[in-house]
Amino acid sequence: MSHPLTYRRAFLRVAAGTAATLIALPAWAADPAAQLILDTSAEVVELMKTKTGIDRQNGFQRILETKFDLPYMGQMALGKYWDGTTPEQRVRFLKATATAEARAYAERFGQYGGQSVTVNKVSPRANGVFEVDSQINQPNGGEPVKLRWEVQNRGSGLRITDVKVEGVSMVMTRRSDFSAYIQRNGGNAQALIQELEARAGR
Amino acid sequence: MVEGILRSVAGFRRSVVLVAAMAALAGGCATNDTKDQEVWDPLETPNRFVFAINRTVDVIAIRPLTVFYRDWMPEPGQKGVHNALENLQTPVTAINEVVQGAPKRAANSMARFLVNSTIGVAGLFDVASSLGLPKTREDAGKTIGMYAGVPPENGGPYLVLPLAGPSNFRDGAGLLADYAVDPFRILTYALNVDWIAYSGPRLAATVVDARSRTLFALDDLEKNSVDYYAALRSAYTQQRADLIREKRERTDSRSELNRRDNLALVH
Numbered sequence: 001m002s003h004p005l006t007y008r009r010a011f012l013r014v015a016a017g018t019a020a021t022l023i024a025l026p027a028w029a030a031d032p033a034a035q036l037i038l039d040t041s042a043e044v045v046e047l048m049k050t051k052t053g054i055d056r057q058n059g060f061q062r063i064l065e066t067k068f069d070l071p072y073m074g075q076m077a078l079g080k081y082w083d084g085t086t087p088e089q090r091v092r093f094l095k096a097t098a099t100a101e102a103r104a105y106a107e108r109f110g111q112y113g114g115q116s117v118t119v120n121k122v123s124p125r126a127n128g129v130f131e132v133d134s135q136i137n138q139p140n141g142g143e144p145v146k147l148r149w150e151v152q153n154r155g156s157g158l159r160i161t162d163v164k165v166e167g168v169s170m171v172m173t174r175r176s177d178f179s180a181y182i183q184r185n186g187g188n189a190q191a192l193i194q195e196l197e198a199r200a201g202r
Numbered sequence: 203m204v205e206g207i208l209r210s211v212a213g214f215r216r217s218v219v220l221v222a223a224m225a226a227l228a229g230g231c232a233t234n235d236t237k238d239q240e241v242w243d244p245l246e247t248p249n250r251f252v253f254a255i256n257r258t259v260d261v262i263a264i265r266p267l268t269v270f271y272r273d274w275m276p277e278p279g280q281k282g283v284h285n286a287l288e289n290l291q292t293p294v295t296a297i298n299e300v301v302q303g304a305p306k307r308a309a310n311s312m313a314r315f316l317v318n319s320t321i322g323v324a325g326l327f328d329v330a331s332s333l334g335l336p337k338t339r340e341d342a343g344k345t346i347g348m349y350a351g352v353p354p355e356n357g358g359p360y361l362v363l364p365l366a367g368p369s370n371f372r373d374g375a376g377l378l379a380d381y382a383v384d385p386f387r388i389l390t391y392a393l394n395v396d397w398i399a400y401s402g403p404r405l406a407a408t409v410v411d412a413r414s415r416t417l418f419a420l421d422d423l424e425k426n427s428v429d430y431y432a433a434l435r436s437a438y439t440q441q442r443a444d445l446i447r448e449k450r451e452r453t454d455s456r457s458e459l460n461r462r463d464n465l466a467l468v469h
């Protein structure tokens with residue numbers, strides 16, 4: 001009776017092993033912040049290999065909701081305009097941005113081309129943020145892409161709060177983008193939220 | 203020959219020198235608020251105008267040409283063009299490395315240049331990298347940024363240059379400085395080489411090569427932003443700041459880390 005179980009265990013172990021060779025640097029495996037990045041990367045790679053189209057977008061949405069602190073990132077992206085929004089506007093804003101990000105990620109990566117992610121260094125900051133340095137390795141010997149993640153625990157466990165690709169922060173870029181749009185369209189978040197919702201519906 | 207070089211340097215227009223001086227000044231004393239993390243852009247209206255023109259030129263000419271180049275030029279050919287252009291730029295990198303106080307890296311760059319120009323067939327093949335001479339890429343904008351006592355996000359007023367696109371006073375001045383010290387430019391000027399034989403093709407190839415490398419990222423940024431101008435302004439500023447910060451961290455890591463703690467995305 002125990003045979004199927006052990007088989008399954010063995011299978012799981014092999015599966016975990018292949019995942020680990022794909023995305024791993026065991027020295028940091030013990031660090032929870034590094035582990036979060038490794039887990040997230042593994043999920044993304046798995047998603048890229050197996051899903052396309054709307055399934056992929058939904059998959060990204062789920063990863064964003066479970067691994068990222070989206071409310072915090074949304075608040076940061078809206079910057080000083082966050083304070084002027086109603087609770088109802090906040091809900092709409094966060095929903096629209098989550099959809100937009102999921103779609104952007106789903107379209108950003110085409111076919112999975114054998115890329116892997118390695119974690120190089122975790123630096124805890126005094127303000128409770130863990131900076132995780134990692135890189136995407138290109139299979140054809142191209143230049144690796146530099147990725148820096150910001151990870152922090154703001155009440156819902158360790159979550160990713162920002163990604164910097166080659167030094168370009170996703171949150172900071174969104175913030176500049178949003179604030180310029182708001183400044184040129186009435187000075188409050190209403191027009192922005194409508195625009196984001198219109199884009200999400202498209 | 204020396205006379206030719208002097209002539210070419212002096213032949214630089216006065217307005218150009220003025221811009222460089224202004225940029226050096228701006229880079230030195232501007233006090234930009236790092237708290238808000240917004241890019242300093244006092245010339246936003248003219249910048250948006252140039253940005254609109256650049257986009258038009260891009261849509262009707264540069265982008266189609268680049269897509270054609272990307273789809274029809276075989277990979278090794280594209281790589282060769284890129285390598286050759288990088289090779290032409292290597293002396294400028296070496297000069298910057300000297301100014302940055304990195305003589306070993308400058309020597310490495312000169313060795314790369316010699317190897318790739320000869321064994322690498324005029325730079326078409328990057329033989330030096332496989333010989334253990336790693337590629338580096340420096341420009342005067344980074345050099346100024348390294349020495350300027352301001353946060354690397356502050357490159358003076360943001361600028362959109364015709365054709366070249368996003369820049370700022372620091373990087374614009376760097377572009378002029380690099381142009382001024384480029385041995386190939388000085389040499390071809392001194393020897394009266396027709397622009398159609400050297401400068402023109404090099405510029406055209408640089409534009410197409412650079413654009414082909416930014417196609418994906420810029421399409422992505424444009425599609426996923428509500429104000430493309432502002433998103434690109436932010437992304438450009440952050441990326442340049444990151445490169446400069448990397449340079450500074452070699453010398454002064456601790457103060458830099460403390461500084462970043464103070465402004466890490468919290469307001």
